[in-house]
Each structure stands twice: as structure tokens, then as C-alpha cells.
Amino acid sequence: MAIKITNKDVIQSYLMTVSKYNFSVYEKRILYRLVEAMQCEIEGKKLYPGLRIEKTLYDDRVVLMPISAFLANDDDENYTRVKKALLDLRNKSFEFDDGQVWKVIGIIEKPQFNYKRGWVRFEIQPEVYNAVLNFSKGFRKYELKTAMEFTSQYSMRFYELMSGQERPLIYSIEDLKIMFGVQDKYKRNPDFIKWIVKPAKEELDAKSPYSFEYKVLKDGRSFHSLKLYPKYQPEHRDEELEKHELQKQVSLGWDLDRLIRNYLKQELLFTDQEIRNNIDLFRDAQKKLDLMLELSTLKGKSRDKKNPKGYIINALKGKVKDKEEL
16 A cells, blocks of 8 residues: 655755756655655654654665555556666756756665665765755755656656746747756657647646646747646645645744755754744744745855854845845
């Protein structure tokens, strides 16, 4: 029996969302579970039964998960595909480019598949762990259960791009093909639209709270770019998650979000007392700014400062003041 997927909104780094790769559905499910587990760590929540993440002396993470964690439902018994997905992930890499540094990182190392005990084990490098938690370029929030149940990896990619999006996005078709890792498979742009874009849109229309309409932009007579118009479908949104999100927005001025609090403690090394000393600032910043984005950006900028925490506090004060003046 597959482990029941407890639906939740998970947060994924935008850098990871737009990275260049072509993963199968089962590879994506492994990554979704990894993102979920890391978010639980930051929030200080208990990991689901059978999941363990251990940190080594070299800052790598050793991950143990039940095989069933990667299956979509009780009818899914594709253990062979899970094993193949682990092997494929071992042989693949993320390509990151934030405009300042380009790097290629192996996804996982030393995968193991235990038939008798029903678990998988693999290691991830610090760069992968940090990339998952790198919100300096923003993030995407999406429903875990919805993402896990897609039957196409391209539906998954478009879901991540469009989830929570409010404004149209424009991508050149070549950039999308490179992002999805299919530039060698679909030389003709109309074929990419026919076999990738249209089927993904149809699956999102049928299952997802976030889908899209699109317009082909031409350069002369040739298809050049796609303008993606976000389409919110509330009938597919989890009502409990929507209710929780609305309650959370109402209480922003009173409570410091757990994700923010744990990010301050675990990534920026603030103590509980230091957070309490600056609680009014953090609450105000949470209400008026995209605080996770600001903290992720300030984390990198503060590394060479004599007093990193003081730098972050003063920078937040300035950003809040600027927002108030606007």
C-alpha cells in the first residue's frame, strides 16, 4: 500500500522550478518528496513515518524513504520504475545559472533499493540541499497531492511554473525546450506545441487549480515565443488548504510564520531571544514584504559582514521604511 499523501502546499525554489532538466514522472515524484521533507525540516515539523534525513560530517544528507512514498496511489505498484528513476537521477544533474554563477550539480549519489525492507536510500550534496532552499529568486507554492498525481512530467513542469502566478509569462519556445530538456527531440516548434504544450494544458485543465491559456508569438512567419496566461480553477483547489491560507493571511500581523521563524533560526542562526528582541520588525516585514525572498537575498549579502545579523536587521528596517514611504 502506498503511503497516503497528506495534501499540503509545498514551497519550491524558483531556481529549481526553471532549471534545465528532463525527468520522468517517477523522478519528479522523488524530487517532490525531497522538497516536502526539506520544508518539514525548516518548519520543525515531524517527518512522516519511515523518512529519515541525516547530516554527515561533510555536510551531505543521507535520505531514507519508504518505496511507497513515490507511488501515486494504492494501485501503483511500479517498483521497477522507482528503481530506474533512482538510477536515472544518479546519472543526471541540475544546471543552475543565477546570472552570476553557472554550475552543474549531480542530483543524488549512492542510491540503494532494499527489496526486503521496502525502502530506498540515497545521498545528496550540500549544493542540492541549498538549491532547494534558495529562495533568492523567489519561489513557487503548489499542492503536493496534485503534483504527485500528474501522469506527465511536462504537466508537472507547467504546473510548477503557473501555480500561484497572477501575471502572464513569456518564454521563447527554444528556452522552454531547453528548460524541459527536449531541444533535440522536437526540432520544429509546432511539434513542441502539439506534443508537449497542448497535452500538458489539457491535464492541468482537468486536474489542477492552476492552468493556463497561451498565445503563439511569431517572428515573421515562424513560431517564436509563447505567452502563458495564468488560469485559476478554484473547483480543483483543496478547500482546507485554501481556508488555511486565508486564515494565515488574516493573522500575518499577529503571528510570525513558522517557515520564517525556522529559516531565521536554521539558516541565519538567530536565537529565540534574538527573534523575540526583533519580533515587531519581523512581523511588520512579513506583512509588508515578501519576507522569505528578502531573507534569502540578505543571507548571501551578509556573509562578508562583520555582524551578519545586525546587517540583516538594519537592511529589513530600511526595506520596511521604503515600503511605507511608497
